[in-house]
Amino acid sequence: MAVTADIVVVGGGVIGTAIAWQAAAAGRDVVLVDPGTGESASLVAAGMLAPVSESLFGETALLALNLLAVRRFPQFADELEEATGTQVGLRREGTLAVAYDPGDYAALARLTEFRRSLGLGAQSLDARACRSLEPFLAPDVRGGFLFAGDYSVDNRRYASALSRAAALTGVRIVPGRVTAVLTADGAAPEVRLAGAGVPDSLSCAAVVVCAGWWSGGIEGLPAGVSQAVRPVKGQLLRLRLPAAMPPVLHYTIRATVRGTDVYLVPRADGELVVGATSEERGDDRTVTAGAVHDLLRDAMSVLPVTGELTLAETCAGLRPGTLDNGPIVGVAGDGLVIATGHYRNGILLSAATADAVVALLTGHAPAPEWAAFSPERFAAPHRPAAVRP
């Protein structure tokens, strides 16, 4: 059994689906391969589009990329809503970052100074001003900063709309798990699959690998790229309003509570997404009692009313982390494009990544902000020095 297509996209998270949709919209014949296990990190995310409040010391190239992505996102979301007739829940209220104790406030103030030095806007708010924006905040909250440049989107509605847009644009879905991508100079790539009732292989002009942390397990990728990707476990909670309780948040809240970070992202229906842990545990998606406890403790510390909400869901996902926390997007061989390693920013970067990959597939140059994130930076495998040639 063999299937042919112009382009094979490997992975049905938001990165792969956005690329498949946009490549099909550009006139290409596209096959999307996805195991259909529902294990995509895209479904466990909170949907923060937060280049400003996520920026950290020393990650200026990533900040520039994230700013490109957040500027692009609203128009992409508009196109998606128009193509599918569904709402994806984009919110533009911004992020209110708050601190719980004096040490938390000092750390948040230092980070905000750094962000301002990069030209990012942040409005200082004392405790009273924070509570006038969000009346349910705990009296203990010391103060904070409003980052107006952050948005959020309902990640599950967004992922579902992307799937629908891809299908409406003619993308063919093939279930199954990709085991290898075989490329050779001057030859068409071949994609090998495993799974019952699934084609053995797909041949195509180009293959785009967007399999998240699992990308590292696909044979045929440059060894350095495979080694650069790893799963970073994130656990989060979904809280819902009991009947007749009005919404308890307007802004996305990021709180530093006794040195640990927690965020609370509101949805239009009042749901709150509370996250997230960051754990190095390999391929482990179990929900642990300790993580749920810590998330609830920190959420209830800054927003006590969360204790009254229904604990609707606990879940865990595996973000594709990389050695330098940046995504890996670019050409990695004849007919082979990589688009993975989006770590904590997969939803945010999805639209900009689709633009960049479609540019590569159609012979154009991606935006310059992508220059620092090509697979080439991991081209040499990480071997002990002694065995290097």
Next chain:
Amino acid sequence: MAVTADIVVVGGGVIGTAIAWQAAAAGRDVVLVDPGTGESASLVAAGMLAPVSESLFGETALLALNLLAVRRFPQFADELEEATGTQVGLRREGTLAVAYDPGDYAALARLTEFRRSLGLGAQSLDARACRSLEPFLAPDVRGGFLFAGDYSVDNRRYASALSRAAALTGVRIVPGRVTAVLTADGAAPEVRLAGAGVPDSLSCAAVVVCAGWWSGGIEGLPAGVSQAVRPVKGQLLRLRLPAAMPPVLHYTIRATVRGTDVYLVPRADGELVVGATSEERGDDRTVTAGAVHDLLRDAMSVLPVTGELTLAETCAGLRPGTLDNGPIVGVAGDGLVIATGHYRNGILLSAATADAVVALLTGHAPAPEWAAFSPERFAAPHRPAAVRP
């Protein structure tokens, strides 16, 4: 559509199912009516058979009944295992009651003195002795008492075995919800049902109402009995061992942690049941963030390793509470038997309740410990004094 039987049992929790099985084993033709919604409080319980560590000041008649029940339980469980060929997970290790801080210890010591004054056995243990029995206990634990007379059972295996035993003994199951039980002097009772594809009514020689807190909503019961029953919400958690982690508990642990009570009940496969809240919220089975947080906080305070366990399930059930915390078991009209209001002790009391009800149905006297728990104590409806005759 009408169905006839010797005995109609209303309610498929452990009380109703145990009665149906035993009545059928005694040669009666039995129909069991159950809505099949899986909302039985029996499925949310932890399965503690704990007359000793559950006994409270002022509840001596209930203690005597619970002691009767725990003496009866092992033989009943043996018969059940033999009848069905399945194990119900009876454990006889006892309960280790521990205190977290000096105030907790003082309260536990006072309660233990009272229990000893009633002749119950309790072995005093200092902190070191507690940890030698349960090495994973937190260093903060001040000490405690071992109550050897407590058992536990896997409530879900037990409920499932009872259903199987009832079916094997010829009990017929009718789905649907009972709306009314019509009785009249000298006439056979009639049971009215609601639900699609369900008989409108059942006629029988006797009806036994075991519908838990919902019993109060069935028309035709004495008004005082209906008014005496209410739902008391209990939330609990099920924690499971990650792969390769050996069991972390041997005894049932009851802990007093900064004035609140938490219990941890181990199963043979290492699962721990952690409970439970006690909330007056009417017909509300939602799982709340605050309750899950508090249970995890208290469990992790006394047994820190619980933080590493998988949070496999959160659930809420509605115990049938009564005005005096005692069950309501006995004849309440011509051909009408009540067996409800078992509150926190439904699993424990199920075998003894089946004995008592089968005695009543076959013209024998129940054990004298039941004398204080007849429906007659609630015979007069609770009306304002002004309208009493």
